[in-house]
Amino acid sequence: MPAEPVKFTLSEDRIPTHWINLLPDLPGDPLPPLNPGTMQPAGPDDLTPIFPMSLIGQEVSAEPEVEIPEPVRDALKLWRPTPLHRARRLERDLDTPARIYYKYEGVSPAGSHKPNSAVAQAYANKEAGIERLVTETGAGQWGSALALACSLFGLDCLVYMVGASYDQKPYRRAMMETWGATVIRSPSDTTDSGRGQAAHTTGSLGIAISEAVEVAAGDPATNYALGSVLNHVCLHQTVIGQEASSQMELAGEEPDVVVGCVGGGSNFAGMSFPFLRRVLRGEAKTHFVAAEPAACPTLTRGTYRYDFGDTVGLTPLMPMYTLGHDFVPPPVHAGGLRYHGDSPIVCGLVKHGLVEARAYKQNETFAAAVRFARSEAILPAPEPAHAIRAVMDEAEAAREAGEERVILFNLCGHGHFDMSAYDAYLAGKLEDPEFSEADMQAALERLPETPAIA
Amino acid sequence: MPAEPVKFTLSEDRIPTHWINLLPDLPGDPLPPLNPGTMQPAGPDDLTPIFPMSLIGQEVSAEPEVEIPEPVRDALKLWRPTPLHRARRLERDLDTPARIYYKYEGVSPAGSHKPNSAVAQAYANKEAGIERLVTETGAGQWGSALALACSLFGLDCLVYMVGASYDQKPYRRAMMETWGATVIRSPSDTTDSGRGQAAHTTGSLGIAISEAVEVAAGDPATNYALGSVLNHVCLHQTVIGQEASSQMELAGEEPDVVVGCVGGGSNFAGMSFPFLRRVLRGEAKTHFVAAEPAACPTLTRGTYRYDFGDTVGLTPLMPMYTLGHDFVPPPVHAGGLRYHGDSPIVCGLVKHGLVEARAYKQNETFAAAVRFARSEAILPAPEPAHAIRAVMDEAEAAREAGEERVILFNLCGHGHFDMSAYDAYLAGKLEDPEFSEADMQAALERLPETPAIA
Numbered sequence: 001m002p003a004e005p006v007k008f009t010l011s012e013d014r015i016p017t018h019w020i021n022l023l024p025d026l027p028g029d030p031l032p033p034l035n036p037g038t039m040q041p042a043g044p045d046d047l048t049p050i051f052p053m054s055l056i057g058q059e060v061s062a063e064p065e066v067e068i069p070e071p072v073r074d075a076l077k078l079w080r081p082t083p084l085h086r087a088r089r090l091e092r093d094l095d096t097p098a099r100i101y102y103k104y105e106g107v108s109p110a111g112s113h114k115p116n117s118a119v120a121q122a123y124a125n126k127e128a129g130i131e132r133l134v135t136e137t138g139a140g141q142w143g144s145a146l147a148l149a150c151s152l153f154g155l156d157c158l159v160y161m162v163g164a165s166y167d168q169k170p171y172r173r174a175m176m177e178t179w180g181a182t183v184i185r186s187p188s189d190t191t192d193s194g195r196g197q198a199a200h201t202t203g204s205l206g207i208a209i210s211e212a213v214e215v216a217a218g219d220p221a222t223n224y225a226l227g228s229v230l231n232h233v234c235l236h237q238t239v240i241g242q243e244a245s246s247q248m249e250l251a252g253e254e255p256d257v258v259v260g261c262v263g264g265g266s267n268f269a270g271m272s273f274p275f276l277r278r279v280l281r282g283e284a285k286t287h288f289v290a291a292e293p294a295a296c297p298t299l300t301r302g303t304y305r306y307d308f309g310d311t312v313g314l315t316p317l318m319p320m321y322t323l324g325h326d327f328v329p330p331p332v333h334a335g336g337l338r339y340h341g342d343s344p345i346v347c348g349l350v351k352h353g354l355v356e357a358r359a360y361k362q363n364e365t366f367a368a369a370v371r372f373a374r375s376e377a378i379l380p381a382p383e384p385a386h387a388i389r390a391v392m393d394e395a396e397a398a399r400e401a402g403e404e405r406v407i408l409f410n411l412c413g414h415g416h417f418d419m420s421a422y423d424a425y426l427a428g429k430l431e432d433p434e435f436s437e438a439d440m441q442a443a444l445e446r447l448p449e450t451p452a453i454a
Numbered sequence: 455m456p457a458e459p460v461k462f463t464l465s466e467d468r469i470p471t472h473w474i475n476l477l478p479d480l481p482g483d484p485l486p487p488l489n490p491g492t493m494q495p496a497g498p499d500d501l502t503p504i505f506p507m508s509l510i511g512q513e514v515s516a517e518p519e520v521e522i523p524e525p526v527r528d529a530l531k532l533w534r535p536t537p538l539h540r541a542r543r544l545e546r547d548l549d550t551p552a553r554i555y556y557k558y559e560g561v562s563p564a565g566s567h568k569p570n571s572a573v574a575q576a577y578a579n580k581e582a583g584i585e586r587l588v589t590e591t592g593a594g595q596w597g598s599a600l601a602l603a604c605s606l607f608g609l610d611c612l613v614y615m616v617g618a619s620y621d622q623k624p625y626r627r628a629m630m631e632t633w634g635a636t637v638i639r640s641p642s643d644t645t646d647s648g649r650g651q652a653a654h655t656t657g658s659l660g661i662a663i664s665e666a667v668e669v670a671a672g673d674p675a676t677n678y679a680l681g682s683v684l685n686h687v688c689l690h691q692t693v694i695g696q697e698a699s700s701q702m703e704l705a706g707e708e709p710d711v712v713v714g715c716v717g718g719g720s721n722f723a724g725m726s727f728p729f730l731r732r733v734l735r736g737e738a739k740t741h742f743v744a745a746e747p748a749a750c751p752t753l754t755r756g757t758y759r760y761d762f763g764d765t766v767g768l769t770p771l772m773p774m775y776t777l778g779h780d781f782v783p784p785p786v787h788a789g790g791l792r793y794h795g796d797s798p799i800v801c802g803l804v805k806h807g808l809v810e811a812r813a814y815k816q817n818e819t820f821a822a823a824v825r826f827a828r829s830e831a832i833l834p835a836p837e838p839a840h841a842i843r844a845v846m847d848e849a850e851a852a853r854e855a856g857e858e859r860v861i862l863f864n865l866c867g868h869g870h871f872d873m874s875a876y877d878a879y880l881a882g883k884l885e886d887p888e889f890s891e892a893d894m895q896a897a898l899e900r901l902p903e904t905p906a907i908a
Contacts, residue, residue, distance in 0.1 A: 004528070005466060005531075006528075006531045007465075007531060009464075010463075012459060012460070012461050074460075077461060078461075078830070079831070089606075109827075109832045110831075148831055151828045152543075170873075170874075171625070171871075171873035172873075174874065174876050174877040174880070175873055177877070178828075178873075178880065180828060370632055373605075373632055373633060374605045374633060374634060377532050377533070377563035377602055377605075377606065378532075379632060416625070416629075417625075419626075419628035419632075420624075420628065422628050423625075423628040
C-alpha cells in the first residue's frame with residue numbers, strides 16, 4: 001500500500017446483501033401516516049393504487065434487515081460499490097487536524113445516489129406486472145435515476161420536472177429522454193393538479209408530486225415512484241452507509257461526525273442509518289449533522305406536525321417538520337432540497353435530538369463547493385455543497401479546539417448538470433433567498449387540521 | 455464472488471508505476487519531426503521554448519519503460535484505477551457470442567482519460583519553474599483536464615477553446631473556470647494566429663493550437679501543453695492499457711480485438727500500446743481497430759507525409775496521415791476527433807498494417823451510443839461513440855461467424871456535456887457531413903513541400 005491512501009474501494013461482491021431498516025430501533029412507537037379523510041392510520045389499501053405490495057411491505061416492515069433481491073444487486077453492480085475518499089488535499093487546504101472522508105455517489109450513471117432506490121422500485125413494480133412508472137423530479141437527479149432504472153427493467157417512464165429545474169437544466173431532460181423517458185414541465189396542463197397551480201410558474205416538488213400521483217391513481221398499469229421521504233426509499237439507500245462502514249474499517253477509522261444534506265432525506269438516511277443504529281443500540285457515540293438550505297429550512301424552521309406530502313393534498317398525512325404543503329420555495333439551484341417536508345424518520349431523529357440540523361445560504365454553499373473542487377477535483381452538485389459547507393465548519397471547529405476529529409460525509413452527486421449555477425456564482429449573480437417569518441405564518445394558516453403529535 | 459461479475463476493480467496500489475514507451479519496439483527507424491526552416495530533424499532547441507526538458511526527454515526516450523513520478527501517481531489516485539466492465543447487458547441486447555469489455559475513463563473528475571496526461575504535464579512544468587500553461591481544447595475534455603491539473607499543482611491555466619465547441623458546450627467552459635482557468639473562444643483577437651483565421655468562425659483544433667503555441671513561445675513563464683498527438687502524451691495514457699491488462703487477467707480473458715476512437719490518438723494509444731507491445735514482441739495476436747469520424751477521416755482518407763501539427767505552421771513537421779494542416783472539419787459533435795492529423799506513432803502503426811482504421815458517420819455513432827446507454831446505463835461521449843459503433847460491428851461479425859470473440863474497448867469519456875448533441879440526435883436533426891474528394895484535393899495543393907517518407 002502507498003503511504004497515504006486516498007481511496008478505499010470494495011469489489012462488487014461486497015455490495016450489501018440486505019438493506020438496513022431503522023424502524024424497529026427507533027425510540028417510541030412509530031407514528032403512522034394518516035388517511036386524510038378518516039384521520040385514521042393509513043393502511044395498505046390507501047397505498048395499493050399507486051405502489052406495489054412489496055414496497056408497501058418494506059414501508060412498514062418491522063424487520064431490522066430486508067434482503068436485497070438478486071436482480072436489484074445485479075443492477076447495482078453497474079456502478080457499486082462506490083469509492084470512499086480521504087480528502088487529504090482538502091484537509092491540507094483547510095489546515096485542520098480533522099480527518100475528512102467522503103463517500104462519492106456521483107459515479108452512478110445518473111450522477112447521484114438516486115439510482116440505488118430507483119432500481120429497487122423499478123424491479124418491484126416490474127415484478128408486480130406494472131407497465132409504467134410516473135414520478136416527479138426536482139434537480140433532475142431522481143427523474144434521471146428512474147429513467148435509467150426503467151430502461152434497465154423494461155418499463156415506460158413519465159417524469160414531471162419542476163419548472164425551475166426544467167428551465168435551468170435542459171441537459172437533464174435530454175439525459176432522461178436518452179434513457180427513453182418522457183419529460184413534462186410542471187406545473188403542466190396534463191393533470192387537474194397542474195392546471196390548478198398554473199400560477200406557480202417555477203413549480204415545486206410538492207406540485208410535481210401531485211401531478212404524478214394523480215396520473216398513477218388514474219391508471220391501473222401505471223404506478224408512482226417517489227425518490228425520497230418514504231421509509232422504503234430511505235431503506236434502499238442504506239447500501240451507502242453499509243459500504244462506507246466497511247470502507248471506514250479499511251481505513252481503520254470510526255467517524256465522530258456524519259454529515260449529509262437533507263431535501264427529502266434519502267441520501268442522509270442512506271449514509272447515516274447504519275451508523276445511527278449503532279448509536280441507538282449503545283454501540284457508538286456519533287454526532288449527526290443534517291444540512292439544508294436557508295431558502296427551504298424544513299428541519300430548522302418548520303413546525304413538527306402531520307401534513308401532506310404533496311401540494312394539492314393527495315397523499316396520506318405524514319408526521320414531519322413542514323413549512324406547509326403549499327409552500328413554494330425560491331428557485332435556488334439545489335433543486336433537490338426544495339421540499340416543504342422531510343422523511344418522517346429523519347424528522348423524528350431531529351425531534352429526539354439524535355440529529356442536529358443546520359441551514360446554509362446559497363452563496364456560502366457554492367463557495368464551499370468551489371473550494372472543494374479546487375482541492376479534491378470533483379465538482380459537487382449544489383445539494384451536497386450544503387454538506388460540504390457543514391463539513392468545513394466542523395473542520396474549522398476541530399482546528400480551533402485543537403482536536404482530531406473524524407468527519408464522514410456523503411458526496412451524493414456531481415454537478416455536471418449544474419454548471420450554469422456555478423457560472424452564476426462565479427459571476428457574483430447568485431441570490432441568497434431566506435425563509436421569512438411571514439412565509440411561516442402564511443403556511444401555518446393554511447395547514448390542514450390534523451391530530452396533534454404526542 | 456457473484457456468478458456473473460460485471461466490474462473488475464483494482465485498489466489504488468495497483469496504479470502502474472511506469473509508463474510504457476512503444477518507440478523502441480516499433481518496426482523500422484523512428485521518423486524524426488523536422489524543423490520546417492531547415493528540414494533537418496528537430497532537436498531539443500526547437501522545443502524548449504514551449505516544453506520543459508523532462509517532457510522533451512520523454513518525447514524521444516528510447517527506454518521501454520519510464521517511471522511515473524510519485525506526485526503524479528498521487529494525483530492519479532484521485533480517480534484511478536478506473537473500472538473495467540463486462541458489457542453483459544449489451545451482449546444480450548446484441549445477441550452476440552462475443553464477450554465485450556470496456557475500460558471506463560469517464561470516472562475522472564474531468565470526465566475523460568485526458569487528466570492522465572494533464573497531471574503528468576502540469577507536474578513536469580511545475581518542477582521546471584513554469585507559472586502558467588496554455589493550451590487548446592476541442593470538445594472541452596482536454597481543457598477541463600488541464601484546468602483540473604493546474605489547480606492541483608498550483609499553476610495558472612489559459613485555454614483556447616475551438617469556437618464550435620465553445621458555442622455548443624457553455625458548461626464545459628464553466629467547468630474550466632470553476633477549476634480556476636481562463637477560457638478564450640478560438641479563433642480570437644488575442645493572437646496573430648487567431649486574427650489571421652477570423653474567417654473560420656467555427657474554428658478548429660489546428661487554429662487553436664496555433665494560438666496557444668504563439669502565446670507560449672512569447673512568454674518565458676508560460677509553457678504549452680498538448681492533449682494528444684505527441685509521443686509523451688501517448689506515453690502518459692498507457693496507464694489505461696496496463697490497468698486493463700491486469701483487469702482482463704482478473705476476468706481470465708485475453709482480448710482478440712482492441713478498439714478505440716482516434717482524434718489525435720491519445721486514448722487509443724493509452725489503451726492499445728501495452729497490448730501492441732505484446733504483438734510486436736510476438737507474444738500475442740491481437741487485432742486493433744481505430745475508429746474515426748467520416749467528417750474528419752484522417753487515417754482512412756488522409757495522405758501519409760510530413761505536415762504541420764497546427765494550422766498556421768508554428769510546430770515542427772511531423773510524419774503522419776493528414777488531411778492538410780489548414781483543413782477545418784465540419785462542426786460535428788465529436789469535437790475531440792476534429793483534427794487534421796494524428797499521433798505519428800499511431801499513423802505509423804496504421805501504415806505498417808498493425809492497426810485497422812475505420813470511419814463512421816455521425817448519426818450511426820449516436821445510434822450506437824443510445825443503444826449502449828439503454829443497456830449499459832453509461833452515457834458515452836460522442837468520441838467513444840465511434841468506438842462503440844465499431845464494437846457493435848465486431849460483435850455482429852462474431853454472431854454471423856458463430857464464434858466467440860473477446861472485444862475490449864476504451865470508453866474514454868462520458869457525454870454529460872454533450873447532451874445537446876443527444877437532444878439533436880433524438881430529434882432527428884443531426885447531419886452526416888463527409889469529407890469530399892474536393893476537400894482532399896484542395897488540402898493537397900496547400901501542403902508544404904517536405905521530404906518524402908521512404
